[in-house]
Amino acid sequence: MERLLGGPPIRTVTVDGEAAEFLTDPVLVRRVLVKDGRHYGKGELFQKARILSRAGLLAQDDAQHRHYRRLAHPYLRTAAVAGHVPVMEEIARDTVASWRPGQPVDIQAQMCRAASGIALNTLFGALPRETSHMLGEHLAALSWEMIRKPLYGKATRWRKPSQRLATAFSAFRSLLVSCVAGRVNSPDDTAGYLSALLTDTGRGTVAALSTDQVCDEAVMMLTAATVTTASVMSWALYLLAEDPLVEEKVLKDLAQTAGWDAGAPSGHGHGPPGYALRFLMEVLRLYPPVWLTCRKALAEVTLGERVLPAGTHVMFSSYLLHRDPDRYPDPHRFDPDRWLTTRPTGQDASYIPFGAGARGCVGEVFAWKELETLLGAVAREWQLTVPPGSRVRAAPHTTLHPERLLMVPHPR
Template identity: 55%
Template sequence: MNSETSCSDDPGEREVPAFQFSRMENMLRGRRLRRLTVDGVDAVFVRDPALVRSILVSESKNFGKGELFRKARNLSRVGMLSEDENSHRHYRRLANPYLRSAKVDTYVPAMRDIVRRIVSSWRAGDAVDIQSEMCRIACAIVVGTLIDGLPPATTEALSERLSRLAWEMIKKPLYGKSAARAARPQAAKGLSRARKEFRELLAECIADLQASPGTEGGYLSTLLADSDEKGNRVLTAEQVCEEAVMMLTAATVTTASVMSWALHVLSRDPLVEERLLKDAVQRRSGSPGHDQGVSSYTMRFLMEVLRLYPPVWISCRKTLADIRLGDCALPAGTNVVFSSYLLHRDPEHYAHPHRFNPDRWLSIHLSKVDASYIPFGIGSKGCIGEMFAWKQLEVILDEVTQEWKLYPEPHSHVRTAPETTLHPRRLLMVPQPR
C-alpha cells in the first residue's frame, strides 16, 4: 500500500491531537486516508472527497452511525434518526411537504415579519450578541412556520425556549476533555434545563392537539396522525415530542451559526457588503435583468460562507461489513471520520482556499463524483431542510442588512469554536441605522 493511501497501524503515528485544523491539514496533506486516535477511539480519517462521496452515496448501505460525536447530537432514536433505514425514509417523507421548495416560498412573508420584529428591537450604538439574536430569529421562524394553530403567546414562548436550547446545544463541546467536563451533571445543567423547559411546553402543545381532533398543528399533526396499516398510531406522544425536538433544533442551530459568520464577514469587508446590498436592491425591485441562482451575488456570498464555515464541520460513520475504501481494507466496526471544513479548504479544489471570495463560484462547477462541497451533506442522509435553510438565510441576511449596518465591537477578536456547530466563540457587534 503506497504512502498516499497509508493506513499505518504504527501506534506512534496514531496519537494525534484532534481538530487543531492547521495541524490536521498538515498531517493529512497528500494522504487520502490516515489512521488516528480521536477522543480515545481508533478511527480512519478520510480527506479524499471522492472517497467521502463513496461513504455517503454509493456505499452508504455499508456505513452506519459512528461512535464519535453521537453524545451531542442524538436527541431522538425514533423517526428520522432511527437506525432502521426504512423508518428513516418514512419520516423524511412525512417532513418533506413542509420543507419542499414550493412550500418554503409561502413562508417568506412570515419569515420577513419575524426578522423585522426582532431586529427592530436593537438599539443603535448598543452592542448586540449576534449569536444569541440569530438563535432567536431562527427559532422564531421555525416555530412560526412549521407549527400551525398555536396561540400567539404560546408560539412566542415556544420559540424563546427553543432559542435557549439551541444556544446551549451550539456551544456544547464534541470531543476531548472539554466534552468530558461538559457531560458532568453540574456543567450540563444549563443544557438539561433548557431541554426540559422546551420539551415540557412542546408536550403541552401536543396534548392540546390530541385533545382537539381536527385541529391543524402543521408538522406536529402529521407526526401524531402517522399510523400503521391497521390504523394504530405509530409514535407515542413522547416520541412525537422527541422527533419534533430533533427537527426543530437541527433547523435552528446550523442557521444561527452560519448567519453569525455571514454578518461577521460583512462587517469586515466593505466591498463585499456594498456588492451584497446592491444585489439585494435589485432583487427587491423585481428587476427583470436580476441574476438568479449562483449568478446572484447573494447566493455566491452564502455559498462562500458555508464553504469556509460549514456548521456541521465533522462527521463519523462506522463500517457495517468488511469493505475496501479506495486501496484500504476496513474491517466491520471501523470508525470513519471526515471533515467538511477540511474538504472545503482543499487547495486541489479551491484556489487560495482560505480566502473569502464569492466570485470563485462563477467558475466552479460542483462535481457529481466527489464531496468537495457538502455543507448540507449528500445522499440519502443529506439535510432534508436544505431548501428551507437557503431561503431562511437569504431572508435574514436581507432584512438585517436593510435596517442596520453592523460594526465589530472595538478591540474584539473573533475565534472559531469547533463545537456542536462551527461558530464564532464570541461575537458582539454594534448596530447603526442604514
C-alpha cells in the same frame, strides 16, 4: 487539523480513545455518503451525551429514517418553502426591529431567537402568540447551549449534559409536551410536521412514534434547524461587516432581485448565481455548521485500497474538504466570486455544507431561503460593526460558530 490534507486519503486517528478512519479525499467521502451509503450508518463518536431524538429522522434503521424523511418532505419541498416566506420575513423584521442604534447586540443569541421563531411557526403550524413566544424563547436558549456543547474530548466524558443544557432542554421540552398534548386527540391538518407525526400510523416494519417520541423528534427538528442557521448567519453578518466592498455588492444584489428560486439554492440552476447567493455559498464553504461527521460501516466495506471490517468508524470534515487548495485556490481567502467559475457538480464531496446522499439535510431548500431572508432583513436595515479591539475566533463545538460575537448596529 489542516495538516491532514497533506497526508494519505485515509488515515487512522483516535477520538476519545476510539480508532477511526479519517477521509480527506472528496471522491471517497462521496462514496461513503452516496454510492455505498446503504453500507454505512450513523457514527457514534460524536453522539455522546446528546439529548436529541433516537427515533424518526435520526434513527439508525434506514427504513425508519426514510419513512420520516418522506413524512417531513411535504413541509420542506420548494413549493412549501415558498409559502413560508411571509412568515420568515415577519419574524426576521421583528427581530431586527428590537435593536437600538449604537447598542451592542449578541448576534448569535439574536440569530437563535430569529431562527427558533421561524422553525416553530413554519414547521409546526400557527401557534397562539403567547405560546409561540414562550416556546421560541426557550428554544433559543436551548439552541445556544447546544451550539456551545463540546463535540468530543475531555469535556464530553461526563455521562450527563451540563446543568445549563439540561435545564434548557427540560424547560423547552416541558412546554412542548403541553403543546403536543393539546393536539393529540384533535390534530390540525394545517399544523405542519407536528401534525404529520401525530397522525402517522407507521408503515411496513416502521412503528408509529409514541407521544414521547413525537416530542423528542420535535425537539430534534427544531433544535437542528435553529443551531445551524444561527451559526451560519452569525458568520455571514461578521464577514459582511469585515469587507465594505462585499457588503456593498450584497446590498446591491438584494435590491435588484426578488430572491433566488428556492428550488435551485445551491447554484445548480441556469447561469451563475447572484452575488448574495455567492456570498452565502462562500460563508458555508469556510464555516460549514456541521463541520465534522462520523459514519459506521454496517458490514465489511472496501474503501479505496482499504478493506474495513464491520463496525469501523469513518470520519470526514466538510471544513477540511472545503479548504482543499487543489479544489479551491487560495482556500482561506473569502471570495464570493470564486463561485462564478467553481460550481458544485455533485461528482465528489468537495462542497457539502448540507451533507449528501440519503441522510443529507432534509431541510436544505428551507435553509437557503431562510438564510436569504435573514440576510436581507438585517442588511437592509442595519450596518453592523465589530467593537474596536474585538477578536472573533472560530469555536469548533457542536457547530462551527464564532466564540463570541458582539456587534454594534447603525441605521442605514
